[in-house]
Amino acid sequence: MGDLQVKKIILGIISTVAPDADLSNIKGEVRLRDQFDMDSMDFLDIVMELRKRYKIEVPKEEYPQLATLDGCIEYLRPKLEAVAAI
Amino acid sequence: MGMHYDVVIIGAGMSGLAAGIRLAYFGKRVCIVEKHYVYGGLNSYYTLEGRDFDVGLHAVTNYVPPDVRNAPLPRLLRQLRLSREDFDLHPQRFSEVRFPGQRLRFTNDINVLAQEVAERFPQDADNFHRLLEVINQYEDTRSDHPYRSTRQILGDSLNDPLLIEMLLCPIMYYCSAEEHDVDFTQFVTVFKSIFCEGLARPRGGIRTIINALVEKYRSCGGELKMNCGVRCINVAGDRVTSLTLESYETLTAEVVFSSAGYFETMQLCSDVKGDPPPDEVGRVSFVESIVVLDELPANLGHEATIVFFNDAETFTYAVPTDRVDLRSGVICCPGNYEQHQNMPEGLFRLTWLANYDRWASLDEEEYAAAKDSCREKVAQRGAQYIPGFRDRIVYTDMFTPRTIRRFTGRLNGAVYGAPKKLRDGRTRLDNLFVCGTDQGFLGIIGAMLSGVTMANWHLLAKT
Ligand SMILES: Cc1cc2nc3c(=O)[nH]c(=O)nc-3n(C[C@H](O)[C@H](O)[C@H](O)COP(=O)(O)OP(=O)(O)OC[C@H]3O[C@@H](n4cnc5c(N)ncnc54)[C@H](O)[C@@H]3O)c2cc1C
Numbered sequence: 001m002g003d004l005q006v007k008k009i010i011l012g013i014i015s016t017v018a019p020d021a022d023l024s025n026i027k028g029e030v031r032l033r034d035q036f037d038m039d040s041m042d043f044l045d046i047v048m049e050l051r052k053r054y055k056i057e058v059p060k061e062e063y064p065q066l067a068t069l070d071g072c073i074e075y076l077r078p079k080l081e082a083v084a085a086i
Numbered sequence: 087m088g089m090h091y092d093v094v095i096i097g098a099g100m101s102g103l104a105a106g107i108r109l110a111y112f113g114k115r116v117c118i119v120e121k122h123y124v125y126g127g128l129n130s131y132y133t134l135e136g137r138d139f140d141v142g143l144h145a146v147t148n149y150v151p152p153d154v155r156n157a158p159l160p161r162l163l164r165q166l167r168l169s170r171e172d173f174d175l176h177p178q179r180f181s182e183v184r185f186p187g188q189r190l191r192f193t194n195d196i197n198v199l200a201q202e203v204a205e206r207f208p209q210d211a212d213n214f215h216r217l218l219e220v221i222n223q224y225e226d227t228r229s230d231h232p233y234r235s236t237r238q239i240l241g242d243s244l245n246d247p248l249l250i251e252m253l254l255c256p257i258m259y260y261c262s263a264e265e266h267d268v269d270f271t272q273f274v275t276v277f278k279s280i281f282c283e284g285l286a287r288p289r290g291g292i293r294t295i296i297n298a299l300v301e302k303y304r305s306c307g308g309e310l311k312m313n314c315g316v317r318c319i320n321v322a323g324d325r326v327t328s329l330t331l332e333s334y335e336t337l338t339a340e341v342v343f344s345s346a347g348y349f350e351t352m353q354l355c356s357d358v359k360g361d362p363p364p365d366e367v368g369r370v371s372f373v374e375s376i377v378v379l380d381e382l383p384a385n386l387g388h389e390a391t392i393v394f395f396n397d398a399e400t401f402t403y404a405v406p407t408d409r410v411d412l413r414s415g416v417i418c419c420p421g422n423y424e425q426h427q428n429m430p431e432g433l434f435r436l437t438w439l440a441n442y443d444r445w446a447s448l449d450e451e452e453y454a455a456a457k458d459s460c461r462e463k464v465a466q467r468g469a470q471y472i473p474g475f476r477d478r479i480v481y482t483d484m485f486t487p488r489t490i491r492r493f494t495g496r497l498n499g500a501v502y503g504a505p506k507k508l509r510d511g512r513t514r515l516d517n518l519f520v521c522g523t524d525q526g527f528l529g530i531i532g533a534m535l536s537g538v539t540m541a542n543w544h545l546l547a548k549t
Contacts, residue, residue, distance in 0.1 A: 016167070017164065018155075019164070019169065037155050037156060039156060039161065041161060041164075041165060041542065042161075042164060044542070045164075045165070048112055048546060051112075052113060
């Protein structure tokens with residue numbers, strides 16, 4: 001799965017969780033919480049949308065890996081590929 | 087055996103619907119069971135003689151402009167996957183607290199109130215700023231603050247007792263299940279929601295919000311059973327095993343949420359015998375009158391959105407010994423919100439503190455007479471604000487603590503539930519949680535936040 005495809009999936013989730021966030025200039029290495037003024041409830045919702053849409057479970061210890069867009073892409077790609085393969 | 091669900095929620099009021107949306111959206115099998123045939127609970131709606139009325143709605147609190155993201159209202163909307171447009175909120179013009187010889191005006195800009203305090207209570211201007219600082223820093227959403235008396239804290243912070251009463255009055259009227267005082271955490275939450283954020287109203291009244299909630303809930307696949315009261319919560323050991331409905335149908339669920347009130351819910355439990363402790367059940371209730379006028383109040387010279395008034399030398403927030411306490415109250419004119427000038431008729435709502443027992447003990451004839459006498463008092467009161475008030479009256483509807491008890495099941499018609507709140511929502515039963523009023527987040531927005539928070543804490547953040 002290409003970076004762009006994974007990115008698109010993640011942006012789709014962020015725009016659901018934070019519909020007023022401007023995603024056009026999203027930076028890969030800056031914490032999502034800081035870029036989009038998200039609180040812990042919003043962040044939890046990213047995890048929950050992943051479960052809802054792709055049945056991907058993210059254990060609490062691994063939440064920090066989702067902190068940035070780049071982190072999300074790296075962490076989620078294999079998981080998304082595994083889901084797509086089923 | 088009846089249906090099995092992941093979660094059954096008792097009550098289709100604000101908190102039950104909001105909890106239902108979160109749970110159904112994330113794939114839980116949810117069923118809301120509601121005793122009444124309309125949604126909304128304490129903030130429902132009805133139609134009389136062709137006119138649409140809201141049960142409670144004075145003001146939706148927590149209003150912030152569209153560019154503010156980190157505040158309870160936008161947070162709630164995000165959690166419910168709803169947009170601002172869904173609630174169609176329009177801000178107040180201005181409101182007032184009126185006490186003998188003194189008045190404070192406030193708007194949705196806290197600086198207006200600070201300015202008023204500085205002008206009218208100059209010796210407390212700096213103290214008030216310091217108090218605002220304390221309030222802004224206070225983490226009121228944490229669930230572990232011990233009880234602290236607001237009277238004591240305000241007494242330590244401000245000099246003029248009149249200012250203290252004038253700040254307490256709106257807060258108490260909009261949240262306090264406790265008489266004479268209010269827990270400081272509760273005070274801070276409601277102070278922020280009224281003064282720092284602000285008041286607004288959907289043009290379509292509470293129906294706009296309820297319809298948005300119900301539609302969302304259904305679109306997430308949630309089930310809703312109306313006219314479907316819970317008769318008994320069957321308990322074995324530390325768990326709820328099933329629910330028996332009024333129809334004697336049985337439902338089972340992994341988890342039960344109840345928005346019916348803590349003691350009201352306990353009374354439904356199969357292992358509970360006898361009455362709840364009388365000194366712990368809430369008693370604060372109100373009489374609410376809704377007067378329809380042939381002209382909008384603003385066109386008759388009354389432009390304030392809400393007026394919190396007190397005529398007595400000292401302000402008393404307590405259950406009166408008489409049926410109603412006429413000395414203080416709240417007046418709301420829904421037409422005095424922005425963008426509301428197209429309302430077909432003028433509306434003037436008036437709330438007084440009331441005594442449930444004194445209303446409940448009347449027979450039908452006495453009850454009707456008591457309401458008539460109240461109606462007369464409302465007309466007199468209205469004339470203090472609007473000249474020629476009496477001649478403008480087209481229709482008056484009124485409800486009492488008895489009405490509240492009948493339609494929502496709240497013991498004593500206690501609008502704000504029991505004084506002691508269960509901030510974490512837990513009960514003595516492992517799979518029964520309370521949400522809404524008795525969890526401790528109050529009002530329309532508060533109750534919805536309560537439903538969302540309880541769903542997150544007890545189900546979603548876990549699995
Ligand atoms: C006159 C009045 C004016 C108000 N004005 C405002 C205002 O201007 N602004 C504001 O923010 N708030 C206002 N409020 C407060 C606000 O309405 C409440 O805080 C909020 O609606 C509480 O919601 P809830 O979900 O906690 O409880 P409820 O609305 O009481 O919901 C509980 C539901 O459970 C149902 N139920 C009870 N027992 C059973 C059973 N055995 N089986 C099945 N269902 C059951 C009830 O019928 C009810 O629908 C007002 C309230 C009143 C009464």
